[in-house]
Amino acid sequence: AHQALHGLSKAQVERYSRQLLLPSFGIAAQGRVCSSSVLIVGCGGLGSPAALYLAAAGVRKLGLVDHDVVELSNMHRQVSHSEQRLGMHKAASTAAAVAALNSSVAVDTHLQGLTPSNAVGIISQYDVVIDASDNAPTRYLINDACVACGVPLVSAAAVGTDGQLTVYNAGGNGPCYRCLFPECPAAANCSRCADAGVLGPVPGVMGVLQAVEAIKLVGGVGQPLAGKLLLYDALAGRFSSIKLRGKAPGCAACGEGGMTREGVAAFDYAAFTGGQTANDGPPVPLAVL
Amino acid sequence: AHQALHGLSKAQVERYSRQLLLPSFGIAAQGRVCSSSVLIVGCGGLGSPAALYLAAAGVRKLGLVDHDVVELSNMHRQVSHSEQRLGMHKAASTAAAVAALNSSVAVDTHLQGLTPSNAVGIISQYDVVIDASDNAPTRYLINDACVACGVPLVSAAAVGTDGQLTVYNAGGNGPCYRCLFPECPAAANCSRCADAGVLGPVPGVMGVLQAVEAIKLVGGVGQPLAGKLLLYDALAGRFSSIKLRGKAPGCAACGEGGMTREGVAAFDYAAFTGGQTANDGPPVPLAVL
């Protein structure tokens, strides 16, 4: 009878008791989290902590997308992996970490990575998507597929000692990624970790913040971090928040006659981004050291 | 010859390559991190991510203090543990997670918890201390021992959907914990997770931020978050920073004739805090659910 009332088992009540106690969260929000599904694209520096905290919080299903394998140079920031799993597929390694932490979470791994042809099919199965990817083509692809499928998108990035975070597509007049960046930056303007380096816990901070925002969305609590961009400057120990433009009327993704599900599959993301690949490039030569 | 130049092995160069690439970090800061020691008091919601990210970043020695065992109600936020390690001592469980992530980190576990008689002996062995504890007596004890030993202290707390973070004892005129709170709050004014609940990833955010601040301190980079208190309001998705008072001249810890190493061992923290214990109390009855 009790189980029927709130939909949580006795083990769930014990496991999530500290969230059930929270007046601003409670049984209703926990129940929604326990029946939600979240997709994490990228099991690296952002996706590692996002996956751990979403699993711990008790989402029903976690989707994990990556096409890389765990390398030693990932280990300083990608804490869902382990030395024993070096060489393993990243999504499979993160799935193992999730299973060890909370075996009640269903995990779907997508080992081929997100592509224009599979993106809509995968993303349409989830309530919220987390962009934890590391390259421009994938970021445009995720944005377009989330717009086409009407799925909220928690997007973050981290390079060097800086982090950025915002929520797209969560209602209101907030912009999508293409509203902000209608034209793709040149490769030289795209800071990536493999080229520019990154202080390990900086993506960690941003990835846990992504988990917070995803839990707020699926739990139906709080104000999503939408229409604003949160900036973290780790060296200064400072966060700031900037107010973003509204939707661009002529946006190729969210505007009138914008991106459809079919349009995503047909779009040439490689050409649009000037031949940038969805692969993390080889490590910069460190012979100088 | 190379090793002699920068003190890092070939495996270290590969593992930490993304931090070595960082102009603002580089080989000098990584070298300092690799020869540093950090003590984490509390292997719970804050200490779990702090330990993972400090291990990943490559500190030489990590001290882990706790006296509790892993319970199911911890698992929604204490991501260094696992279902398999339920019932294990928390410091030992976190040590296992650290070893899996970076076997080159030396781990010292202190399973008896921090007490007035052992605090100075333990803390004086470390370069930086992280306060990841969950109760008032331990927070005063850590503060006093860090003041007496001259060790910088990265202090954070999280309850409900709020987090707080500051760095004490890191040079300058910043206050210590007793400067801010010379009189202990009554138990009813002390929000703790076991009583008030906590949204799982909120201590996660604060714990990773503690790792960032500890790495800045031992690496000698950036501005420590001292003399300021960083506030995180997860429901609003907002960070703010407030300016704190300077040192209180008459502070019982850092003032003239303040706390000595011997004074810490002799101080009655239980009496000072009105009989609050260093134990996380039993869970609030959840029969109502």
Add this chain to the structure above:
Amino acid sequence: MKLKIEFSGGLELLFGNQKEYAVDVPCSEQQLTVGKLLPWTRDQLLKDRPELFMKGDSVRPGILVLINDCDWELSGTLDAELQEGDKVLFISTLHGG
């Protein structure tokens, strides 16, 4: 005098679980100290357990008072003079982790 009063760190639970108040506090000749604001806040805004907010003439131990995001110790604690539009933030220190 028009002020913003905010509560954080769980203190908002004593104030109807509302974190931000825009208030207009009666005062003579635009003179208002924090010492006078405290009992007004207790009497007008507090909904629950008044003993957890004030002790004597001041706030309870464990509560920080911030005027425009600066510790009130920097501006005279109870004697700090408030100006039109000031933000007064009360924070309860947290011990959890």
Add this chain to the structure above:
Amino acid sequence: MKLKIEFSGGLELLFGNQKEYAVDVPCSEQQLTVGKLLPWTRDQLLKDRPELFMKGDSVRPGILVLINDCDWELSGTLDAELQEGDKVLFISTLHGG
């Protein structure tokens, strides 16, 4: 006109690895648009690889311009008029993770 100019997201690497500049920009009758500030910033502050900052009359794709922490799209982009004391922040979007 006295302004604060800030760079973030790696853009500071083009500007001598300095994140904040306090500048005094020559202008006629206190009239200065962002469109005029851009080439001044490039010519006076930029140390390295000018092609990564501007493209044509505007900033390169991937750079956000914020005036007092608000997206310049909200105030007219290149035609936005600056006031004494304004803060102009240039952010490079990040792709890493």
